Amino acid sequence: MSPSSDILDRMTTTPLDDSIPRPRIPVLFAHEQVAEPQLASPSASKPRDVVLRWQQRGYPIDLLRPQPAEPEDLYRAHDRTYVDAVLECRELNGFGNRSASVAASLPWTSGSMLSAARHALAGGGVACAPCSGFHHAHWDAAAGFCTFNGLMVTVLALRAGDGARRIGILDCDQHYGDGTEDIIVRRRMHDGVRHVTAGRDYPRHAARFLASLPGIVRSFADCDLMLYQAGADPHVDDPLGGYLDDEQLARRDAIVFGEACAMGLPVAWNLAGGYQEPLSKVLDVHDRTMAACVAAYC
């Protein structure tokens, strides 16, 4: 039985026995990473909604407080002038405004990703950063609801101070992680990062994508850690998506967690995009990702 089919089986058939102590999923969440909702994208306020839902559903999660990213962390992945202007509300953020609420949240969203990655790297296994808004952020410009690239902030911080040599980014959002690619090129990071962005690298064909995915995950074997963007916008009903139905998205997540767990490859994962309305439909997708994570690791 493959790791992913075993997980799918457990997601649907295994009753929870509360008498057995089980590992729990660390979720790096602080209220400071939540901003006021912004038009056109729920991502600024989504971390709180997702965490609340996971608690209500009784998933075995432990909330841990992340550290905010320091300015020096942000300067590694972005032009210093751009970072300062965004944080001082002089430059447009990824939502196309100068919201002080968004600016205040930004060190915490990247910090959630970095803290989750550090947690997974230090202890092995998995950690979750319930945050979004990274992969379209370029070296010196925001785009597509993304302001700072928490993926590359994390990669560069781990290489600078945590002894990591090579970090993987498996970006399974619907869209091309063009900002990530821009920063990899600017920082000449090709040896230090393996970046797979499904929005560019794989056809939007469910069966072919899912058949390729175990091999894709195994191709990260030479990495110290994999960052996994479990985007909800590949959903077939997403207005900015999509080609995967509920079962196929669950299979995607089961494959990623199952293969990584079997390889002993630490994983830090985040939410990325999702634009269905009402928001509960997006939360349903994130629920199933957490369920796959629990099935693989708990």
Ligand SMILES: [Zn+2]
């Ligand atoms: Zn997207």
